[in-house]
Amino acid sequence: MTKLKFYRNFWKLNRPEINTDYYDLNKDGQLVVNEGNYQYNLYELTKKFGTPLEIAFPFVIEKRLRELMLLFNRWLKNYHYKGKFIYHYPMKVNQNKEFVLPIISEGGNLEVTSANELWLVKRLWEQGQFNTKIRVICNGPKTNQYLSLISELRDKGLQITPIIESLDEITSIGGFRGELGIRLDPDVKIRAHWDKRVTRFGLSAAEIFSLGRVRNLKLLHYHTSTQIEYQEDMIKPLKKAMEVYVKLRKTNSSLDMIDIGGGFPVPHEKIPLFSAESVIKRVIRTIQKACDRAEVPHPDILCEWGSYLVAPAQTTIYSIISEKTIAHATAKKWYIIDGSFMNDLKDTWAIHQKWHVVPVNYASSLKMTRTWLAGLSCDSDDKYANGGKYILLPRSEELENGERLRIAVLDTGAYQDALASHHCLLSSPTKIIIQNGVITVARKRETPEEVGREFGW
Numbered sequence: 001m002t003k004l005k006f007y008r009n010f011w012k013l014n015r016p017e018i019n020t021d022y023y024d025l026n027k028d029g030q031l032v033v034n035e036g037n038y039q040y041n042l043y044e045l046t047k048k049f050g051t052p053l054e055i056a057f058p059f060v061i062e063k064r065l066r067e068l069m070l071l072f073n074r075w076l077k078n079y080h081y082k083g084k085f086i087y088h089y090p091m092k093v094n095q096n097k098e099f100v101l102p103i104i105s106e107g108g109n110l111e112v113t114s115a116n117e118l119w120l121v122k123r124l125w126e127q128g129q130f131n132t133k134i135r136v137i138c139n140g141p142k143t144n145q146y147l148s149l150i151s152e153l154r155d156k157g158l159q160i161t162p163i164i165e166s167l168d169e170i171t172s173i174g175g176f177r178g179e180l181g182i183r184l185d186p187d188v189k190i191r192a193h194w195d196k197r198v199t200r201f202g203l204s205a206a207e208i209f210s211l212g213r214v215r216n217l218k219l220l221h222y223h224t225s226t227q228i229e230y231q232e233d234m235i236k237p238l239k240k241a242m243e244v245y246v247k248l249r250k251t252n253s254s255l256d257m258i259d260i261g262g263g264f265p266v267p268h269e270k271i272p273l274f275s276a277e278s279v280i281k282r283v284i285r286t287i288q289k290a291c292d293r294a295e296v297p298h299p300d301i302l303c304e305w306g307s308y309l310v311a312p313a314q315t316t317i318y319s320i321i322s323e324k325t326i327a328h329a330t331a332k333k334w335y336i337i338d339g340s341f342m343n344d345l346k347d348t349w350a351i352h353q354k355w356h357v358v359p360v361n362y363a364s365s366l367k368m369t370r371t372w373l374a375g376l377s378c379d380s381d382d383k384y385a386n387g388g389k390y391i392l393l394p395r396s397e398e399l400e401n402g403e404r405l406r407i408a409v410l411d412t413g414a415y416q417d418a419l420a421s422h423h424c425l426l427s428s429p430t431k432i433i434i435q436n437g438v439i440t441v442a443r444k445r446e447t448p449e450e451v452g453r454e455f456g457w
């Protein structure tokens with residue numbers, strides 16, 4: 001095995017099953033990203049734009065959505081399933097334009113959760129930027145502002161479906177003149193970060209049945225959790241939802257869609273969990289069997305896998321600016337980054353998210369050390385210790401001419417941007433977008449004036 005091949009395997013690059021298929025190393029041990037025959041040297045980009053640096057890859061989103069649609073459509077056909085597959089992107093996962101527009105251009109639809117997200121949809125709609133066939137699902141608590149925007153867009157011709165999420169919304173949304181959805185709380189225990197056995201979202205099966213016929217009911221929706229790490233846990237709630245669906249369909253003939261929500265996991269620790277194809281096959285068969293048994297037509301299948309689509313489409317790069325010896329721990333060194341986990345990658349702190357960390361330079365270095373990573377804020381919680389294990393990175397003695405080690409945190413495209421903050425008034429990373437060989441700056445590094453302004457200075 002060549003040295004380069006060894007390190008490519010060591011850092012788990014170029015492996016589609018863990019979403020690193022477009023990452024590779026060049027002969028100098030620098031991290032590169034391939035978009036077809038375009039190649040971007042991430043090390044050179046950090047030299048040009050500085051660190052911390054967020055890099056978004058819209059082409060990754062486009063490819064993933066195309067493949068998802070292909071897989072669903074292939075298996076619908078193979079199983080002679082009568083309904084369609086419809087993808088809805090949950091905007092909450094990443095509302096940045098460079099994430100949403102590629103999805104729309106590939107034929108994706110949207111799911112929104114607030115009046116402000118819907119307002120963005122309204123703007124695109126009014127600018128005539130949508131195919132009139134696009135569908136929008138509205139989840140989340142319905143404030144008056146949200147409700148009036150839903151009605152306004154419906155009156156303007158958008159295919160918009162508000163989802164009833166609680167009993168009181170029966171009154172506030174019940175009079176809506178368009179199609180309606182209803183959210184089920186499947187009440188099944190699954191193994192994910194959140195135990196959704198007790199959830200405030202959705203109606204119980206009994207509550208739904210107590211409603212009898214709901215005018216214009218089109219869709220039954222559920223969403224149990226994000227980052228569901230066992231395949232069985234993606235199917236269990238669906239089985240429960242299908243029990244409700246077939247019964248509900250008997251009293252509601254307009255019902256013809258089942259929405260399986262989000263939750264497909266990102267292998268952040270780079271251990272392959274299960275394939276999308278295996279889940280897709282089971283999803284289709286589960287719905288088909290339940291309907292055939294109950295002699296109910298096959299519904300269209302809606303899916304809101306958000307992280308699955310967009311997490312791999314962004315990486316966040318930091319420089320190591322100093323180090324400190326750790327006396328008694330599994331790790332030997334603190335490596336201090338020039339950004340903040342607590343600010344830029346908030347889930348590190350909030351839900352102890354694990355990440356795949358790869359050197360951007362010196363990735364084929366022979367000597368490595370066990371590290372914990374610390375953020376630049378003065379907060380002792382601003383760190384990433386890989387769940388108390390360690391992160392293996394090149395030793396600083398390996399670096400030539402006082403050069404800094406740069407590290408890439410992969411799969412940062414889901415949730416982190418909207419959760420980001422300014423603890424210790426640190427500036428957010430510069431952000432660039434890479435597509436078709438063109439590099440665009442989406443966000444410059446904030447100046448002290450700009451950060452101060454956000455705090456009323």
Ligand SMILES: Cc1ncc(COP(=O)(O)O)c(C=O)c1O
Nearest residue numbers: 090223226262263304305306307
């Ligand atoms: C209703 C709904 N759909 C979809 C998603 C996306 O989930 P994920 O990113 O795990 O696919 C969420 C996330 O919380 C959600 O609340």
